[in-house]
Amino acid sequence: MSKIVLGGGIGGLSAAYYLRKKLPHEQIILIEGSSRTGGWIKSSRQVEGYIFEQGPRTLRLQGPKGENTLKLIDELNLGSLIKPIPSNHPAAINRMIYANGKLYSMPSSFWSIFKKTPPFSKPIVRYLLNDLTAPAKVIPERDESIYSFAERRFGKEIADYAISPLICGICAGDAKRVSVKFLMENLFDSEQRYGNISKGILYEVLFARNRKPKVIETDLFKRAKKEKWSVYSLSDGLETLPMRLEQALRKNNVDIKLNLSCAAVEFYKSKVQIYTSSGDKILTNHLISSLPAHVLGNLLVGHTKLKQLLQSITCVNVCVINLHFKKKVLNTEGFGFLVPPKENIPILGVTFDSCCFPHGEGTVLTVMMGGYWFDKYFGNNPTESDLLQTALNQIQTILGISEKPDTHKINILPNCIPQYVVGHNNKVDLINKYITANHLPLSLCGSSYYGVGINDVIMSAKNVIDNL
Numbered sequence: 149m150s151k152i153v154l155g156g157g158i159g160g161l162s163a164a165y166y167l168r169k170k171l172p173h174e175q176i177i178l179i180e181g182s183s184r185t186g187g188w189i190k191s192s193r194q195v196e197g198y199i200f201e202q203g204p205r206t207l208r209l210q211g212p213k214g215e216n217t218l219k220l221i222d223e224l225n226l227g228s229l230i231k232p233i234p235s236n237h238p239a240a241i242n243r244m245i246y247a248n249g250k251l252y253s254m255p256s257s258f259w260s261i262f263k264k265t266p267p268f269s270k271p272i273v274r275y276l277l278n279d280l281t282a283p284a285k286v287i288p289e290r291d292e293s294i295y296s297f298a299e300r301r302f303g304k305e306i307a308d309y310a311i312s313p314l315i316c317g318i319c320a321g322d323a324k325r326v327s328v329k330f331l332m333e334n335l336f337d338s339e340q341r342y343g344n345i346s347k348g349i350l351y352e353v354l355f356a357r358n359r360k361p362k363v364i365e366t367d368l369f370k371r372a373k374k375e376k377w378s379v380y381s382l383s384d385g386l387e388t389l390p391m392r393l394e395q396a397l398r399k400n401n402v403d404i405k406l407n408l409s410c411a412a413v414e415f416y417k418s419k420v421q422i423y424t425s426s427g428d429k430i431l432t433n434h435l436i437s438s439l440p441a442h443v444l445g446n447l448l449v450g451h452t453k454l455k456q457l458l459q460s461i462t463c464v465n466v467c468v469i470n471l472h473f474k475k476k477v478l479n480t481e482g483f484g485f486l487v488p489p490k491e492n493i494p495i496l497g498v499t500f501d502s503c504c505f506p507h508g509e510g511t512v513l514t515v516m517m518g519g520y521w522f523d524k525y526f527g528n529n530p531t532e533s534d535l536l537q538t539a540l541n542q543i544q545t546i547l548g549i550s551e552k553p554d555t556h557k558i559n560i561l562p563n564c565i566p567q568y569v570v571g572h573n574n575k576v577d578l579i580n581k582y583i584t585a586n587h588l589p590l591s592l593c594g595s596s597y598y599g600v601g602i603n604d605v606i607m608s609a610k611n612v613i614d615n616l
C-alpha cells in the first residue's frame with residue numbers, strides 16, 4: 149500500500165524526498181491541488197534577466213535548521229547556484245525601520261549597542277541591562293505575547309521599534325498577538341526559571357555548553373563559514389529549490405499528481421481514505437500532510453476535536469508588489485526597511501532586491517502589504533490598481549521615488565502565513581496527543597506547526613519522516 153503526501157509546497161516535497169531516502173522501494177504518491185509544485189515559493193525571471201520573487205526571497209544559514217537546508221541543497225547539487233550575501237555586504241549590515249517619518253538603520257555591530265541610535269532614546273545596552281532589574285513575572289499560562297514579554301524585560305521602545313517590525317517581517321503578524329515562543333522561547337523560559345534572562349544565559353554558558361547540537365559539516369557549509377554568508381538565494385531565484393526537488397522525486401519514482409486536490413480525509417480502522425477532486429478514493433496506511441492546518445481541518449471527516457484544533461491555526465493574507473525601474477532610484481543601500489505597526493501606514497516593509505542581488509543598471513524593489521492588517525487597510529476585495537497605487541505612494545513618501553516603474557507584478561497571497569498566536573505550542577501539543585491517543589496514521593509537517601520559515605518547514609518534514 150502506498151504512502152501519501154498531501155501538498156507539493158516545500159514541506160510536501162521535502163517530506164517525499166526524505167521518505168524516498170528512508171523507504172527506497174515503497175510506492176509514494178504526492179497530491180498537489182495546483183498546476184505546479186513549490187507552493188508560496190515562486191520566482192519569475194523577467195525578459196531583461198532580473199527576478200521577481202513573489203514569495204520568499206532569502207534563506208538563513210544559522211542554526212541546525214539552516215545547516216540542514218544547506219545539506220539538502222548540497223545533495224541536490226545546487227551548491228554552484230548559491231548567491232550568498234556576505235556578512236560585510238551593505239544588505240547584511242543595513243536593515244532599517246521607518247518611524248516618525250524617517251528611515252533609521254538598526255544597530256548591527258557589537259559596538260553600536262553602546263551608542264544612542266534613534267529612534268531609540270537610549271543606547272541599546274541600557275534596554276538590555278533593564279532585564280537585570282525588571283521584576284520577574286510568573287506567567288501561569290506559560291505563554292504571553294512577544295510584545296508584552298519584550299516590553300516587560302527590555303522596555304516599550306524595544307517592543308515597538310525592534311520586536312514589532314521584526315514580527316511584521318517574519319510572519320506579517322501583530323506582535324501583540326503572536327506568542328513569545330515563536331521567536332524567544334529560550335529567553336522566556338530563562339525568565340520563568342531564573343527570574344531574568346541574564347541569569348538563564350549565564351547558566352547556559354557555564355553549565356550547558358555540551359548541549360550544542362552537532363553541526364552538519366558539509367563542504368558547502370565550510371564554504372559558507374569561510375565566505376561568511378549571512379543569507380543566500382539561488383541564481384534563478386528560490387523556486388529553483390522546489391523545482392530541483394520535484395525533478396529528484398520524479399527520477400526516483402515518486403508519483404507526483406498535479407491538479408488533483410484532496411477533497412476529504414477519512415480515518416478507517418488503521419488506514420486513511422483520501423477522496424480526491426476527480427472523484428477517486430485512495431487508501432493508505434500512512435498519510436503525511438503538509439497542507440496548512442486549517443485546510444486539513446476542513447477536510448477531516450469526524451474527529452471534531454482535532455478538526456477544531458487544526459482550524460484554529462489561522463493565516464493572514466499578504467500582498468506582494470514587485471517593481472522594476474530602468475535606472476538607479478535608491479539613494480541608500482541596504483536589505484530594505486520594515487514599518488512598526490504603530491506608524492499606522494498601509495505597508496509592512498520594502499526589500500531592496502537589486503541591492504541584495506544586483507542585476508544590470510536597474511532597481512528592483514518589493515513592497516509587502518497587509519498581513520494581520522489586510523482588511524483594515526484594503527477591505528476584502530481590493531482592486532489591483534488601488535494596491536499598486538498605495539505601494540507607489542508609500543515609496544514616494546518614504547524613499548522619494550517619484551519615477552514610475554517600467555514593470556510591476558501584483559500578487560495577492562491569500563492565507564499565506566500562519567499566525568502562531570499565544571497558546572500555539574499548546575495547540576500543537578494537543579493535536580499531537582490526539583493523533584497518538586487515537587492511533588491515527590497521520591503525520592503533520594509544513595509551516596503551520598514548528599516555524600514559518602523555509603528552514604523550519606524542511607526540518608519539520610525531516611523530523612516527521614525520521615519519526616515514522
Ligand SMILES: Cc1cc2nc3c(=O)[nH]c(=O)nc-3n(C[C@H](O)[C@H](O)[C@H](O)COP(=O)(O)OP(=O)(O)OC[C@H]3O[C@@H](n4cnc5c(N)ncnc54)[C@H](O)[C@@H]3O)c2cc1C
Pocket residue numbers: 154155156157158159160179180181182184185186187188189202203204205206207208408409410411438439440443466468561564565593594595596600601602603605
Ligand atoms: C510573502 C512571503 C514571504 C516569505 N519570505 C520568506 C523568506 O524570505 N524566507 C523564508 O525562509 N521563508 C519565507 N516565507 C515562508 C515560506 O515561504 C513558507 O513558510 C513556505 O514556503 C511554506 O511551505 P509549505 O510547504 O508549508 O506550504 P505551502 O507553500 O502553502 O504549500 C502547500 C501546498 O499544498 C497545496 N494544497 C492546498 N490545499 C490542497 C488540497 N486540498 N489538496 C492538495 N494540495 C493542496 C497548495 O497548492 C500548496 O502547493 C515567506 C512566505 C510568504 C508568503
